[in-house]
Amino acid sequence: MAQFLPRRSFSIPSSIPKSYFLGHHHAAVSKLKTVLPRVSLVIECRDFRLPLSTHNPVLEKAVIGCPKIIVYTKHDLGSDSPGVRQLLQRLHGRRALFWDKNHPGATASLLRRLKETAYEVDSITGLCALIVGMPNVGKSTLLNALRKSGTLGRKTKVAKTGDQAGVTRKIGTSVRVVEPEERGGVGAGVYVLDSPGVFMPYVEDGEAMMKISLVQGIKKGLIADEILADYLLYKMNLWDPRLYGRYCEPTNDVQEFLSAVAKRDGKLKAGGVPDMEESAARVLSEWRKGKLGKYVLDDLSDEALRNHELMVSSPPLSLSQGKKAWKEQKKEKSA
Ligand SMILES: Nc1nc2c(ncn2[C@@H]2O[C@H](COP(=O)(O)OP(=O)(O)OP(=O)(O)O)[C@@H](O)[C@H]2O)c(=O)[nH]1
Numbered sequence: 128m129a130q131f132l133p134r135r136s137f138s139i140p141s142s143i144p145k146s147y148f149l150g151h152h153h154a155a156v157s158k159l160k161t162v163l164p165r166v167s168l169v170i171e172c173r174d175f176r177l178p179l180s181t182h183n184p185v186l187e188k189a190v191i192g193c194p195k196i197i198v199y200t201k202h203d204l205g206s207d208s209p210g211v212r213q214l215l216q217r218l219h220g221r222r223a224l225f226w227d228k229n230h231p232g233a234t235a236s237l238l239r240r241l242k243e244t245a246y247e248v249d250s251i252t253g254l255c256a257l258i259v260g261m262p263n264v265g266k267s268t269l270l271n272a273l274r275k276s277g278t279l280g281r282k283t284k285v286a287k288t289g290d291q292a293g294v295t296r297k298i299g300t301s302v303r304v305v306e307p308e309e310r311g312g313v314g315a316g317v318y319v320l321d322s323p324g325v326f327m328p329y330v331e332d333g334e335a336m337m338k339i340s341l342v343q344g345i346k347k348g349l350i351a352d353e354i355l356a357d358y359l360l361y362k363m364n365l366w367d368p369r370l371y372g373r374y375c376e377p378t379n380d381v382q383e384f385l386s387a388v389a390k391r392d393g394k395l396k397a398g399g400v401p402d403m404e405e406s407a408a409r410v411l412s413e414w415r416k417g418k419l420g421k422y423v424l425d426d427l428s429d430e431a432l433r434n435h436e437l438m439v440s441s442p443p444l445s446l447s448q449g450k451k452a453w454k455e456q457k458k459e460k461s462a
């Protein structure tokens with residue numbers, strides 16, 4: 128049999144949107160600036176599968192000057208990529224932490240870091256930390272985990288979570304995650320503020336938009352599932368085509384792949400015709416659960432890191448330009 132050759136590049140459809148900068152994202156950035164004076168530490172969450180694409184220059188700028196730690200969330204879903212954790216650790220040093228919701232040790236490490244900072248800050252009102260990040264990266268889940276682990280006995284879920292972008296809409300009130308000293312805790316206690324996910328005003332790179340959509344950082348349907356499934360097939364072929372070996376032999380043809388998924392997982396329409404839409408949705412759902420490999424999607428070569436730094440230091444659009452671009456994009460779609 129001829130050796131299988133994966134596609135070396137993926138042609139980005141022109142229909143891919145370049146923005147998802149909603150009104151509440153803009154409002155959240157303004158609000159962040161007003162709460163910042165009482166914040167001593169920013170906890171910036173980025174999705175471990177997208178260490179660069181979920182690093183938002185707008186947030187970087189909004190919290191500038193405040194000490195920050197970077198929490199790479201959903202570490203469990205990127206654990207098959209060798210060396211990434213070490214690379215990020217080298218880039219950020221002690222500022223980076225790797226976290227997943229099913230690993231209590233990771234929450235305990237972050238709590239330790241918060242307590243250390245509370246001792247250093249030694250404020251009579253306690254330490255106030257602010258969680259920021261792109262939509263759906265796991266900010267509210269992190270807050271709930273900190274609360275559960277840090278305040279023994281208080282198991283109530285304090286923040287709403289969900290597997291789509293835009294679950295948290297407002298900066299709420301701060302939540303105690305470490306009790307004050309007189310109750311066996313630290314200093315005057317540690318408090319954490321959750322915030323809504325904030326998107327970037329403009330994403331020049333269509334591939335980055337597809338990656339963000341794969342991890343559900345933008346609204347479902349903005350990019351068709353079949354396009355995302357094709358992109359995922361392209362990536363799986365570069366990682367290891369055996370990842371989907373339960374469905375079919377290695378292929379670069381998304382129709383062939385989705386037909387095989389339909390047959391195996393019963394996604395068939397009347398007359399046994401494969402339901403491509405349902406099959407694409409199934410593929411995405413399996414991947415999001417880590418059942419088609421747990422790989423980091425971003426390219427982390429030296430060149431990609433350099434380009435990313437350039438983009439962060441001079442982003443393509445300002446906030447108001449971003450808002451305008453989003454409105455125009457929506458108008459074009461509905462025309
Ligand atoms: N596998 C895995 N899933 C996670 C982890 N953390 C969060 N999730 C899931 O990711 C989804 C999003 O979590 P949220 O906490 O609502 O994300 P968010 O950043 O607050 O989202 P917005 O408020 O919409 O910006 C939920 O379905 C969580 O269960 C993790 O460490 N591992």
Ligand SMILES: [Mg+2]
Pocket residue numbers: 266267268287288294295322323324
């Ligand atoms: Mg949230």
